[in-house]
Amino acid sequence: MxxxxxxxxxxxxxxxxxxxxxxxxxxxxxxxxxxxxxxxxxxxxxxxxxxxxxxxxxxxxxxxxxxxxxxxxxxxxxxxxxxxxxxxxxxxxxxxxxxxxxxxxxxxxxxxxxxxxxxxxxxxxxxxxxxxxxxxxxxxxxxxxxxxxxxxxxxxxxxxxxxxxxxxxxxxxxxxxxxxxxxxxxxxxxxxxxxxxxxxxxxxxxxxxxxFWSLFKYSIDGIISFSEFPLMLSAIVGLFSFVVAIIALIFIIVRALILGDPTQGWPSLVCIILALGGLQLLSLGIVGQYLGKTFLETKKRxxxxxxxxxxxxxxxxxxx
Known part of the structure; x- marks a missing residue:
């Protein structure tokens, strides 16, 4: 045998x-x-x-x-x-x-x-x-x-x-x-x-x-390969930022109509723009990671x- x-x-x-x-x-x-x-x-x-x-x-x-x-x-x-x-x-x-x-x-x-x-x-x-x-x-x-x-x-x-x-x-x-x-x-x-x-x-x-860096990249590959949560998270963050921006816009308009105060604070406005721009780039980066992996798979190498x-x-x- x-x-x-x-x-x-x-x-x-x-x-x-x-x-x-x-x-x-x-x-x-x-x-x-x-x-x-x-x-x-x-x-x-x-x-x-x-x-x-x-x-x-x-x-x-x-x-x-x-x-x-x-x-x-x-x-x-x-x-x-x-x-x-x-x-x-x-x-x-x-x-x-x-x-x-x-x-x-x-x-x-x-x-x-x-x-x-x-x-x-x-x-x-x-x-x-x-x-x-x-x-x-x-x-x-x-x-x-x-x-x-x-x-x-x-x-x-x-x-x-x-x-x-x-x-x-x-x-x-x-x-x-x-x-x-x-x-x-x-x-x-x-x-x-x-x-x-x-x-x-x-x-x-x-x-x-x-x-440490190679292990970090390996862990990111693992998350992207077996979870869609980062994509969902970027969408949630984008929606939250949009809602906050609408509420802030309404507040500014109402304050201007009632109090007649001009909108002040261009430094804070710049900070907000930079923050939102950073969130957009982060979301694009997340989407780019998934798109890049998909691109590599479609090549059939x-x-x-x-x-x-x-x-x-x-x-x-x-x-x-």
Whole structure:
């Protein structure tokens, strides 16, 4: 009887120092999962260091190691999609190569998904020790905001690290949008999910490529992808400003008719004009964000472009 296949998808961007420690750690985990065949899909997302060289080397050492290399940096979301698209496993897991996603949770995740009626076993951090406080503050606020203004629920501290059934992976691959926000997509497709909790783990080597600004832009993409509330908010603010302006205009006219006072206060008038102009520009900016995303989707550009790949045949495919 053939074993079930587990595919491990590993996005990589400038991770030459972390790949080998990751592989060594995963060898220990493989020993705890003898009932599974395991294949790896490393996705080189346009790295500037020697990540690709390391991937070439390990792919010749074992048929378990496959790699995909992009023509440039397309972003982690594209790397995740490419890995999921190529993964051949009955189960698929997504992991960061820097070991911030604890591999030791994987055996427990597999046993839960096999024994209980779940389609996905996710993970979430319950602490953010070692992370800058300002980043932790805005991360928590992001989860609070998006859960209130969208029709999806994203668990606070949820990671991309999760184990999914083939059925769930196929559903995710049906969503071919270019502007991807995987945490929202995982939630949107549904399926029963159970979350394992763990404490924050520091990177083994190197430095993260995620700056505060890149995380902020990523959060904005998530809100725009899964909520129309900003559009509604701009309309409400515009309506409120219009009503206030009408009331103020009536007050000025009545005062001039009754008291005969000329309208004074050009500095305050300038301030009001600037305030309203700012609100208009803000609203236009919000609409522009949605319009820009729509424009990119209508171009039908590919989610990623491959420059190089090494796909090793599975053991049961050798005779085909």
């Amino acid at each position: 053939s074993k079930e296949l587990l595919s491990v998808v590993v996005p990589c961007y400038n991770e030459e120092e972390t790949i080998m420690p990751f592989i060594e750690k995963m060898k220990e985990i493989e020993a705890e999962l003898p009932q599974l065949d395991i294949e790896y899909w490393f996705v080189n997302d346009g790295s500037k260091d020697k990540t690709l060289s390391v991937l070439r080397e390990i792919s010749t050492a074992s048929d378990s190691y496959n790699y995909l290399s992009f023509s440039r940096n397309f972003g982690k979301e594209s790397a995740l999609y490419a890995g999921l698209e190529h993964a051949r496993g009955d189960y698929v897991t997504v992991m960061d190569v820097d070991l911030q996603d604890p591999p030791e949770l994987l055996p427990k995740m597999y046993h839960i998904i096999k024994e209980d009626d779940y389609d996905c076993i996710g993970t979430r951090r319950v602490t953010r020790e070692g992370e800058p406080k300002i980043r932790s503050f805005f991360a928590r606020k992001f989860y609070q905001i998006i859960n209130k203004i969208s029709n999806i629920e994203i668990v606070d501290g949820a990671r991309d690290y999760r184990l999914m059934t083939r059925q769930m992976v196929n559903a995710i691959l049906e969503l071919k949008e270019v502007n991807r926000f995987s945490k929202g997509i995982f939630s949107w497709v549904g399926f029963d999910t159970y979350y394992l909790e763990f404490e924050n783990v520091e990177r083994t080597e190197g430095e993260t490529s995620w700056s 590919p989610i990623y472009v491959l420059k190089e790949e090494k796909i090793n045949p599975r053991g049961d495919e050798d005779g085909l």
